Amino acid sequence: MADTSPTHVIDTSVFIQAHRLYYPFDICPGYWDCLVHYAQTGRLISIDRAYDELRAGDDNLKVWAMKSAPKPFFASTSATAVVEQFGAMMQWVQGQSQFKSQAKAEFAMVADGWVVAFAKVHRLTLVTQEEYAAESRKRVPIPNVCRAFSVPYVSTYDMLRALSARFAWSPPD
Numbered sequence: 001m002a003d004t005s006p007t008h009v010i011d012t013s014v015f016i017q018a019h020r021l022y023y024p025f026d027i028c029p030g031y032w033d034c035l036v037h038y039a040q041t042g043r044l045i046s047i048d049r050a051y052d053e054l055r056a057g058d059d060n061l062k063v064w065a066m067k068s069a070p071k072p073f074f075a076s077t078s079a080t081a082v083v084e085q086f087g088a089m090m091q092w093v094q095g096q097s098q099f100k101s102q103a104k105a106e107f108a109m110v111a112d113g114w115v116v117a118f119a120k121v122h123r124l125t126l127v128t129q130e131e132y133a134a135e136s137r138k139r140v141p142i143p144n145v146c147r148a149f150s151v152p153y154v155s156t157y158d159m160l161r162a163l164s165a166r167f168a169w170s171p172p173d
Contacts, residue, residue: 007043008159009119010035011128011142012050012111018156019061030167032064038163039073047118048074049111077114085117085149092148093140100137107140116145119153125162126153 023031038044051074054065065074077083090113093104107113119126132143146153154162 006045006122006124007162008045008127008154009115009122009124010044010046010050010159011115011126011130012046012053013129013142014127014156014159015046015050015054015061015065017129019059019064025060025064028167032068034160034163034165034167036068036070039070043163044073044159045075045124046073047077047111047115049077049114050074053111075118077118079121081121082114082117085120086113089113089117089145089149093145096140098135098137099140103137103139112140112142113145116142116149116151119146119151120149125159126151127156127159128153129156 018031019025022028025032035044051065051069055062077086090108093099093107093113096104099107115126115128118124126142126146128142130142132147133141134144136144143153145151
């Protein structure tokens with residue numbers, strides 16, 4: 001029997017960049033079907049705060065998040081362990097002199113820290129389009145926090161490979 005426990009938690013950037021750049025709904029509906037399939041089987045998950053960020057938009061991605069994504073796909077971050085882990089990560093961020101105050105404040109306000117905390121607590125691989133940036137000052141990159149807290153992270157493409165996803169082309173009707 002196949003393992004159906006979550007393996008990856010998806011950051012907001014994965015949805016936004018796929019929609020805007022390389023997997024728009026009209027060109028690659030298979031990508032979105034893939035996310036729904038693996039969410040329904042329990043292999044993929046995201047968080048409530050990513051859902052809130054998607055709902056704040058005014059485009060097809062908002063509609064997808066609200067109508068096509070399975071409701072359990074966006075898990076709650078209210079569990080005590082996640083809240084405590086988020087607090088520890090915020091302490092670490094605040095203690096890093098390389099980041100500007102505005103970067104620290106922004107990190108506290110967006111879903112980024114919460115998705116890392118969720119991944120840490122649930123022992124998941126975080127999927128993000130962000131890259132590690134040792135010299136970053138104007139923002140706190142998710143991979144920097146992942147490295148500091150030993151949270152594995154991968155790109156969208158690595159996640160798709162791990163899931164053995166394939167998107168096939170077909171000629172227009």
